[in-house]
Amino acid sequence: MTRLEERPWSQAREWEDEELARDAAAARSDDGAAAPMAGESPRWKAAAIWALAPVAISALWLAWAIIRGPAGSAAATRLEFGGIAILALIAGAIVWLSEQTRRRDLLALRYHLSRGEAEGSTLDATGVGVELQPVLRSAMDHAASLREKIRRIEGTQQRSGLERRLADLQRQQVDAIVNGISDAVLVTDEFDRLLMANRACESVLGLKPAEALRKPISELSIDDGLARMIRQSREADGGNVRRHVEHTLGERIYEVTLSGVSVQQKDESAGAKHGVLAVLRDVTREKEIAKAKSDFVSKVAHELRTPLSSIKAYVEMLVDGEATDEKTLREYYEIIQTSSERLSRLIDNMLNISRIESGTVRVNKEPVSMAVVVKEAADVARPQAEAKQIKLDVELTPVFYQVLADRDMIYQAVLNLLSNAVKYTKDGGGVTVKMAVMEQDRTVTISVSDTGVGIPEQDLPRLFEKFFRVEANSKMAKGTGLGLNLVKHLVETVHGGRINVTSQVGSGSTFSMTLPLHG
Amino acid sequence: MGESMGTRILVCDDEPHIVHVVAAKLRNAGFEVITAENGEEALERATCESPALVITDFQMPYLTGLELAERLKAEPATCGVPLILLTARGFSIDESDWKNTNIRAVMCKPFSPREILSKVQELLACGPASQPVNAGRA
Numbered sequence: 001m002t003r004l005e006e007r008p009w010s011q012a013r014e015w016e017d018e019e020l021a022r023d024a025a026a027a028r029s030d031d032g033a034a035a036p037m038a039g040e041s042p043r044w045k046a047a048a049i050w051a052l053a054p055v056a057i058s059a060l061w062l063a064w065a066i067i068r069g070p071a072g073s074a075a076a077t078r079l080e081f082g083g084i085a086i087l088a089l090i091a092g093a094i095v096w097l098s099e100q101t102r103r104r105d106l107l108a109l110r111y112h113l114s115r116g117e118a119e120g121s122t123l124d125a126t127g128v129g130v131e132l133q134p135v136l137r138s139a140m141d142h143a144a145s146l147r148e149k150i151r152r153i154e155g156t157q158q159r160s161g162l163e164r165r166l167a168d169l170q171r172q173q174v175d176a177i178v179n180g181i182s183d184a185v186l187v188t189d190e191f192d193r194l195l196m197a198n199r200a201c202e203s204v205l206g207l208k209p210a211e212a213l214r215k216p217i218s219e220l221s222i223d224d225g226l227a228r229m230i231r232q233s234r235e236a237d238g239g240n241v242r243r244h245v246e247h248t249l250g251e252r253i254y255e256v257t258l259s260g261v262s263v264q265q266k267d268e269s270a271g272a273k274h275g276v277l278a279v280l281r282d283v284t285r286e287k288e289i290a291k292a293k294s295d296f297v298s299k300v301a302h303e304l305r306t307p308l309s310s311i312k313a314y315v316e317m318l319v320d321g322e323a324t325d326e327k328t329l330r331e332y333y334e335i336i337q338t339s340s341e342r343l344s345r346l347i348d349n350m351l352n353i354s355r356i357e358s359g360t361v362r363v364n365k366e367p368v369s370m371a372v373v374v375k376e377a378a379d380v381a382r383p384q385a386e387a388k389q390i391k392l393d394v395e396l397t398p399v400f401y402q403v404l405a406d407r408d409m410i411y412q413a414v415l416n417l418l419s420n421a422v423k424y425t426k427d428g429g430g431v432t433v434k435m436a437v438m439e440q441d442r443t444v445t446i447s448v449s450d451t452g453v454g455i456p457e458q459d460l461p462r463l464f465e466k467f468f469r470v471e472a473n474s475k476m477a478k479g480t481g482l483g484l485n486l487v488k489h490l491v492e493t494v495h496g497g498r499i500n501v502t503s504q505v506g507s508g509s510t511f512s513m514t515l516p517l518h519g
Numbered sequence: 520m521g522e523s524m525g526t527r528i529l530v531c532d533d534e535p536h537i538v539h540v541v542a543a544k545l546r547n548a549g550f551e552v553i554t555a556e557n558g559e560e561a562l563e564r565a566t567c568e569s570p571a572l573v574i575t576d577f578q579m580p581y582l583t584g585l586e587l588a589e590r591l592k593a594e595p596a597t598c599g600v601p602l603i604l605l606t607a608r609g610f611s612i613d614e615s616d617w618k619n620t621n622i623r624a625v626m627c628k629p630f631s632p633r634e635i636l637s638k639v640q641e642l643l644a645c646g647p648a649s650q651p652v653n654a655g656r657a
Contacts, residue, residue, distance in 0.1 A: 302578065309629040313540040316631055322547050335536050409650055 052096065060086050108312050115217045161368040184254075184280040189263045189272040192231055204249065204280055223249055226256065226278070247280070253287050254280040296466075299481065303346055307339035314339075346514070349482045352412075353466065356489040363494055367518050368405045370435065370444050371396040374414055378433055381418040386426045397435040401444055404518040405495055413490040416483045417448040418509045423477040425452035437517070447512035454505040462490040463501060491515070526643060527551045527568065531561035532576040532605065537602035538626075541574060544632035545639065558582025562590055565597050572639060585612065588620035601642050605630060606654070 062085030178185060178196075184204035187196040193216050197209040206224045212220050217227045229245055242259040256278060263275040298431040314332045323329040378394045385392040403410070421431040429451040436445045453473050455463060462468045466485040491497040491513045503509035528550050532538045535556065542646040553568055555561035558579050565573060573591065577584035584604050591597040601623040604612070612625060623642050626635065 021564065285635065304627045306537075310534075310536040310540070312629040313537070313632050317540060317635060320633065322543060322632075328543075335539075 017454060039387055057088065057092070059085075059089065059102045061088055070357065103166035111191070151322055154259050183282070185277070187263075187275055187277050188217055188230055188234070189275040190234070192227075192234065192276075193262065194220065195275060200280075204252075204254070204282075221249075226280075228259060229256060230276045230278055233278075234260075234274065246283075249280075252282055252284045253285045256280050296481075300346075300350065304343065305348075307343040310339040311336050311343070349486055352484050353482060353489060356486075356493055361494070363406045363409070365404050365406055367402040368410060369402050370515070371397045371401065372409075373407065373411050374433060374435060374446055377411055377414040377418055380415060381422055384419065385422045385431060387428075388422065390422055390424070390425055390428070391430040392422075393430065393432040395432070395434045397437050397444065402518040403444060403495070403515045405515065409419070409490045409494055410515075413487045413513060414446060414448075416487045417446075417513070420511070421448050421452065421509075425450045429508075442517045443514050444517055445512050445514045447510055449508060449510040451508045454507060454509055455503040456499070456505055457503075460501060462505065464499070465479050487511075525549075525551055525556050526572075527553060527570040528639065529553050529555065529565055529570040529573045530575075530581070531558065531563060531573065531584075532581045533557055534576070537576070537605070540632055541635060544636050548636055548640075550639070558584070558587040558637075561587055562594075565591055565600065566594055569596060570600065571643060572601050572603070574603045574605065574635065574639070577604055585616060585620070585622075588643070589602040592620050603635065603638060603642070 062082065066082075152309050179199040181198060182200055184196045184200040185196075186201055186205075186207070189195050193214055194207075194212050195214075197205075197207055197212060199209070201207040201209060205226070207220060207222055217230060220227075225247060226249075229247070233243060242257060245258065246254045247254050247256045259277050261275050261277040263273045314336050317323060318332055319328070323332050352361070374396060376392065378392060382392055390403060418431065418433065425431060431448065431450045434447050434449070436447070437443070440447065453476060455470055456472055457469075459470045459472075463470070464487075466482065468485075469481040488499050491499045495515055497513055497515040499511065499513050501509060501511050528545055530538050530541045530552055531554070532541075533556055538554045538556065542554055545552050552575070553564055553570060555564050558575070559582055561573065561575060562582070564570075573587075575584040575587055579587075582590070584602075584606070588602050588604070591600055591602070599621070601621050604625045606625060606627055612622065616622065617645050624638050626638065
């Protein structure tokens with residue numbers, strides 16, 4: 001007991017080490033005496049000496065009586081001595097056992113006290129004086145409530161720490177997200193001061209968020225038009241209406257979305273203040289695509305209308321009986337025929353590209369002799385060349401060199417290159433088709449060279465783009481800007497080949513397609 | 520069609536089939552037709568041969584139909600010649616273009632030679648001082 005009372009609670013907690021654990025375990029176990037007995041605690045040794053002393057004295061007494069007995073005393077005396085010795089032995093054992101029990105209960109009590117449990121089941125059985133029990137109980141209650149308080153405070157501290165960490169994490173996460181947005185995002189307060197700007201603002205607006213925060217946007221080096229837009233948006237409707245404005249910054253076009261944002265003040269009584277959230281999305285590429293699309297539509301419309309105009313006009317002439325002689329009649333029929341062919345070719349080109357691009361084209365690959373295909377294409381292009389007095393030379397490889405190809409498609413590709421060469425070569429020039437087989441690479445290359453107008457160097461990279469036309473040469477011939485795009489698709493996408501171009505303005509161009517040989 | 524006999528009309532388009540069909544229609548109606556395949560050639564022929572009317576395509580290399588109309592208006596010899604503008608684009612020309620040029624009609628491709636002929640006859644009957652009419656589906 002003394003030991004327990006002397007120890008304050010704060011110190012008692014320190015027992016929660018091996019000693020306490022060991023003692024408590026002993027206290028709870030049924031034959032708990034055994035384990036702690038082997039311990040080296042000096043307290044335990046003292047208790048053992050105290051308990052075993054009477055036993056030892058009794059044993060000595062008994063021994064002496066047995067030795068002395070036969071020397072001179074009567075048998076009755078020996079018996080008397082023996083009885084006394086046995087009684088002493090029993091008395092010693094009782095003392096020892098009671099000390100053991102008391103000790104075990106004290107240990108249990110200490111364990112419960114250290115845990116702050118007032119309702120230890122062992123309390124009543126401790127043998128602690130009845131007068132002390134209420135005091136002990138109240139002390140234990142008090143201790144338990146203190147313990148509970150400590151636990152609660154610790155819990156609160158831990159929780160608020162966790163909450164802070166969680167809030168920090170969330171904040172970091174939001175920052176990472178906002179900064180990760182490729183659109184420039186900025187927020188201003190009711191005085192048009194910058195409250196927040198993400199990283200994209202730096203590249204889009206040249207704004208250094210760290211330096212610019214809390215400054216009025218009119219003082220920042222951002223675009224005047226944008227600053228005015230933000231101010232107007234706030235003044236106009238308190239930011240309740242979302243507005244989309246197109247705005248140009250340098251060479252880029254942005255869609256600016258302005259919307260109201262409630263900027264919370266510390267002083268709640270002032271009510272929510274309205275700031276402006278501005279998001280600048282770069283729509284330059286979209287605009288380019290939209291423009292390319294509309295250019296394409298108007299080009300296609302023009303290209304479709306030209307042959308259609310001819311067909312319509314000549315048919316009407318025939319209906320009206322304007323062709324009076326056989327020669328004129330025939331001429332009109334022929335014009336109608338070539339115009340319809342031109343029309344269907346244009347539509348075919350568009351559909352082919354569209355099918356190849358969407359991957360829905362049907363490809364019938366078979367071994368095809370390239371020389372045969374090239375000759376056929378050259379024969380078709382020849383009248384066109386002759387009309388312009390262009391000399392068309394063809395150098396073929398032997399017919400047994402084959403490629404695994406869709407015959408019609410590869411023919412179309414060769415014909416497109418040939419027809420381009422003739423179109424962009426002035427009257428009296430020359431076009432040469434050459435074929436070369438590279439045995440090591442197992443490839444065949446068909447090159448179409450002309451003595452035409454050539455292609456400016458800056459246009460070469462874009463030459464195979466859809467709808468791209470070399471501006472400098474656009475007046476020389478009509479076209480949709482689809483032909484070379486189709487060739488590239490046919491050679492590269494469909495047949496796994498390669499298309500190349502070299503050109504010099506004024507002296508001509510060479511287009512070459514390389515295809516893998518079959519077998 | 521007696522009144523159209525010998526009246527000279529200039530037809531200009533970079534598409535030979537179109538020039539051909541318009542010229543044939545007008546010739547059959549008794550007009551005298553001169554042709555040009557681009558704006559510059561048209562300007563030259565108009566200045567030298569003073570046609571009574573010019574039919575021109577809008578989209579042509581070197582000089583557009585509109586530019587041709589402006590240049591004709593600026594030349595003293597051709598400043599009173601009315602024009603019919605053919606265009607493959609579905610557009611209408613600006614108010615200022617009507618005022619600054621002698622364009623009297625815009626006709627869209629695909630066009631009808633019959634309609635062109637009647638428009639020509641209508642414009643020539645009204646004379647050069649006529650009010651502009653937008654005959655095309657602008």
